[in-house]
Structure formats: structure tokens, C-alpha cells
Amino acid sequence: MKSTQSLLMVFLLPILMVVLPALLMLTIAMKVLEEQSQQSNLLQTNDLDTLVQMATFDRQLSDLHQRITALLIDTEVTKLSTSQRYTAYSQIAQELNQIGQSVDTLATSPLLIDLSQDSTAALQSAFRQYQRFVSMANESAARELGDPALFLKEAQNHFNTFTLFSQQIFEALTLRAKERHDLSFDALTRSHSTTIWLGIAMMGVLISAAFFASWRINKRLMVVGDAILSLSKRRQPLPDFHAIEQMRQQHSGPLKRIASALIALKDAEQQRREAEQKIHRLAYYDTLTKLPNWRLMKEHLQHSLDTNQQASTFGALVYLGMDNFKRINDSSGHRVGDNLLKLIAQRLTDLQVEGATIGRLGGDEFMVILDGLAGEHLKAAEKAEALAEQIQHKLNQPFQLEGQEHFLSLSMGIALFNGPEHTVDNLFQYTNAAVHLAQKSGPNNIRFYDPKVQADLEARIELEHDMRLAIERDEFILVYQMQVDSLGRAIGAEALIRWQHPRHGFVSPGTFIPLAEETGLIMPIGNWVLETACEQLVIWANDENTQHLTLAVNVSAKQFQQPDFVDTVCGVLTKSGAPAHRLKLELTESTMIGEIDDIIARMHQLKALGVSFSLDDFGTGYSSLQYLKRLPLDQIKIDQSFVRNLHKDTDDKAIVQTIIAMGRSLGLQVIAEGVENQEHWRHLNEHQCHAFQGYYFCKPVSAAEMIQRSLAAPPMLA
DSSP states (O other), X not given: OOHHHHHHHHHXXXXXXXXXXXXXXXXXXXXXXXXXXXXXXXXXXXXXHHHHHHXXXXXXXXXXXXXXXXXXXXXXXXTOOHHHHHHHHHHHXXXXXXXXXXXXXXXXXXXXXXXXXXXXXXXXXXXXXXXXXXXXXXXXXXXXXXXXXXXXXXXXXXXXXXXXHHHHHHHHHHHHHHHHHHHHHHHHHHHHHHHHHHHHHHHHHHHHHHHHHHHHHHHHHHHHHHHHHHHHOTTSOOOOOHHHHHHHHHOOTHHHHHHHHHHHHHHHHHHHHHHHHHXXXXXXXXXXXXXXXXXXXXXXXXXXXXXXXXXXXXXXXEEEEESSHHHHHHHHOHHHHHHHHHHHHHHHHHTOOTTEEEEEEXXXXXEEEEEEEESSHHHHHHHHHHHHHHHHHHHHSOEEETTEEEOOOEEEEEEEEOSTTOOHHHHHHHHHHHHHHHHHTOSSOEEEOOHHHHHHHHHHHHHHHHHHHHTTTTOEEEEEEEEEETTSOEEEEEEEEXXXXXXTEEEOHHHHHHHHHHHTTHHHHHHHHHHHHHHHHHHHHTSTTTTTOEEEEEEOHHHHTSTTHHHHHHHHHHHHOOOGGGEEEEEOGGGGSSOHHHHHHHHHHHHHHTOEEEEEEETSSOOOHHHHTTSOOSEEEXXXXXXXXXXXXXXXXXXXXXXXXXXXXTTOEEEEEOOOSHHHHHHHHHTTOOEEESTTTOOSBOHHXXXXXXXXXXXXXX
């Protein structure tokens, strides 16, 4: 049977429990009442027949008696013949016999028997006496044996007795018939009442049973209906389905199949909801910190824009950038970095600022949306700045990770909004620009958005676009700054890139190199510098006056850490034919952060080709001296920040002397950059610095001009 048919039977069961037994009871009751009615009618009919027979019997007997009397008189008067007499008397005897049979039949009637057995016997006895004397009178008259009148007289006496007794019995029978009829009617009435009350009682029982069955069925159906309804309401949590589980265990057949199907649907719905929640979390929440991600924060910000505009209040977007997170991430590993990001998210969440929405944009960047700060611009700015300072104080506290303390500094950019002129995209741009301004001002700074910053950002975007086309348009050029030995003789040069912009003229490397690092353009630019420098080395190698010169080329950390960097250098050397032993690659200390073993292996591969290495800007980075002794370096370069005030700053003198002594102890050449006067040169020379570079000897110039300067007489150290 199908489940739908089974459910139909479930619905029809209470009705069938009442209707079918009721119909059966009604049929039985009707049969019983019909039989009782038939018996009552039969009783009344029999009693009435008895009364009718009794009345008819009296009339017949009276008529017969008159005829007998008349016949006897006629017989005497008319002198009937013997044959005629026998015929008449035979007829009378026959009629008497018939009446006698009627009397016997009457005597057996239930009404007469119910009245009295004695009355029946007396009635029969009286009739027999009358019949006997009538027969004797007939016999006497027929045979002329005596006086028939004597017998007739005696018969008349018995007739009178019989008639009187018959009338009494008739009256008694009439009363008894009425009593029997009343009793039968009362019995029939009681039977009707009993049947009705029994029917009502049975109907009550059946209805109670039907109600109970309906209640149980309705309870099950309600359980099933509630389960189906709960499955249809996707925004409400799923119930435990305990009642459905009990139904499955306690029943069989359709109910068990329905319960099993509902549990299967619940499991499927649970899996669907979990998958939907997982997709929602992946789409709108950061998987590491569980905070809203970029996509959800944009939706929150749009809602905040609409809400604050309607309420005429100011909101704020706060952009958080960690200043030194990359250093911690690179030095301690990504696992520590990830745990640190989780702790940052937890601290931000623990602030519990009313009306604040906190999210992570990616990397070490977080964002806070503030709603309903104030109706006045100044008060809103004060509240936003107070919250920013609260965040700064919270995140400046040390973080305990794997037994070590880590300190963070962060820069924050704030943009206020309350009007239709603001959009989600430009607010993100504004706060990003403010963060950049804060970072330029130093660690742990807070800056509000400034339109000038936005203008600089737009100029930066334009500059990035132009830089992508600069290589194709041959807008980059190399200039060379001579490097000299302790006697001022040229020993080589450093190749420095310049950008000759078609509209803005020469663009400072300090402007476009950091942008190239951020955008990844440093790789193609670095490769161009390497190729151009090698081509220049080939030119110098073919001239006996310059064939001894080395050429230093700056390599960015991103460029050096490329997996194919060694192959790139090898390919450039092969293609250009440049002497590898005249090529010197200058690396910054930031290049050494990371997988130091891979870095050392890559350096050894290049040294096997003949390439030498110089550590640029030494003393300004974060490299460990423990790594320094393992690196296959040839030279370290003293940063110009230590040389600039060498002649008047004792701390700089001490640092420079330490660097020179350390380099010599490690067997490394030491070159100082930023030598701008003879006093710098003298002091460095006195402390046995190997080589020098700076404006005192040569500014960055073209290759031809640098060669002219190198061939000129060297300066004299006075």
C-alpha cells in the first residue's frame, strides 16, 4: 500500500470506528425491535382472533340452538319422515361437532390458557354436556324413543350455563387481552428505551474511542506536520526530532517509513545548512580570524552610509595597518604570524565598542566601521580619534607567542562620512591614503584623510600606469657613480637607474622604486637594469683603459628571491658575453630575511659563475651577524647615513669604525658611500676603509662622462 493511501486510511480510521459499528448496532437494534414488534403484533392478532372466535362461537352456538329447537318443534308439528329427521339431525350433529372442534381449538388459544386452565376445562365440559343432551334429544326425536323435549330442556339448561359461562370468559378474555396488550406495549417500549440507551452508551464509547484514536492520530500528524513545517523554515534552527525518532522506533509500516523519511530529510537539511553556512563563512568571513572579510565589510559600510545619512550623524572608517608585522612574520615564521593575527583580532573584538564593526581586509590590514558618532563634524572626529587611540593602546601591549614577547606598532587612517558624496570605494581609498601618510610620519601614528593625500594617491596610480609603459618606451636610463680606492683611483662604478618621464622630466628613484617594489614591477625593471649593465661591462671589457672596472648592480629582495634568478643572471651573462668576475650584485639586508639556507645556496651558485656580492646599506637593516659570517660576501657597504655627519658626530664615527673593523676581521672589502668632502675621505682612509663612493669623487653621470672622470688624475688627500 502506498504511503498516501496509508495516510488516507489514517484519516478515515476515526470515522470508520464510529460509522461502521454504529451501522452494525443500528441494524441489530432494528432487527431486535422488528422481531419484538412482530411478536407484539402476533400476540395482539392471536388475542384478537381468539376474541373474534369467542364472539363468533357464541353466535354460531346460539343460532344452532335456535335451529335445533325449531327443528324439534317442526318435527312434532309437521311429522317429518324418519329419513328427513335423520338428515336434519345428522346435519345438527355435524354442526355441533364443528362447534365442538371450535371449542377445543379455542381452548388451546394462548389467551384462554393464559387466563385459566380451569376456565378452559369448564368451558369444554359445559359444551360437552350441552352437546350430549342435544344429541340425546336428537336421538330421542329421531327414533321416537322418548320425549325429546325433556332432553332439549336439559340441553337448554346446559346451553344457558354454557352461554353464561362463555360470556363471563369472553369478558375475562377481553380484560386479559387488554392486559396482555398493555404488557406487550410496555415491554416493547422498554425494549425501545433499552435499545436507545444501549445505543447511546455504545455510541458514547465509540465516540470516545474515536476521539482517543483521533487524538493519537492527530498527535502523530501534528508531530509529522511540525517536523515538516520546521524543515520548511530555513531561518529557524532545526528541532531535535526526538518525537520522530520515537515514532520510528515504536511503530512499523507507513508511520515508520514516514518517520525515517523525515529524519533523512532532516539530516539532508542539516548538511545543506552546514554547507550553506560554510559557503557563507568562506564568502563573508576571514577564515583565519573569523572576522568579516573585505566583501562583508563593504556591505556593512554601505549600510552605515545609508543609516548615518538618514540620521544626519557622522560615521567613520578606520583603517589599521601593522608597521612591523612583516618583520615578525618573516623572522618567526608564518605560523607565528597567523597566531599573532588571531590575537590581534581577539583584542579588537574584546574592545566591544558600541556601534563598531570590525573586519580583516587581508594580510596585516584591519578595518573598523563606526556608526552614529555625533551630529557635529568636530565631535565625531574627537570620538573617532579617541577610539583609534584606544585601539592603539590595546595593540601596543606585548603579545606572548611560543614563549616570546612580540611588540606591534600600527598606523591608522580615519575618514569621516555622513553625506551622499561619499561612496564605499572612495572611503576605502581615503583611509588607505591616510594610512600611507601615517606610516611615512613614523610608527604608531594616526592620520585623518586629507584631500592632498588623495591627490598624491591618484598621482601615484598614474605614475604606476606610466611606469608599466616606461620599459617599452625606453624611458629608463642608467647612470654610473664612480667608486675609487684609497688613492682615489677608479676601480669601478655603481649602476643607478633613472626615469626620464615624457611629461614630468626625471623622476627620482626614491619615488618610483618603492612603487615598483609594491606593484611587482621591480622584477622586469631589475632585469632591464641587469641586461643594460652587462652590455656596458662588455663595452668596458673591450677597452684597455676600462677593462679593469667592476660594475655594481642593485638587486631587490623580491628579484633575488625569485626561483629562476640564478638562471636569469646566467642567461644575461651568456647572451651579453659580459665578464662575470666584473659583475657585482649589491644586496640589501632585507634580502637575507627568510630561508637563509636557500639564499646562501643561490649566492654560491652565482659565485661559481664568478659574480661577486656586496651587502648594501649595512647597519640599517635587521640581519643577524650570525648569518653574516655564513654569507659568501665579498664586500659590505657603509650606508651614507653614517658617513654624512662623520666629521661631527662621535656616534657615527664609532659605528663606522666598528663596521670597518668587523669587515676586515671577516676578510671582506669595505666601501663607504656618501663621501661628500675630503674630511670624510680622510677619516675613512685613516681607519683603513678599502673603497669610497660619493659626490666628492663623482656624481651619478652617463657612462661616457664617468669614463672621462676615471681617466683624469685622481684627487689628492691633503
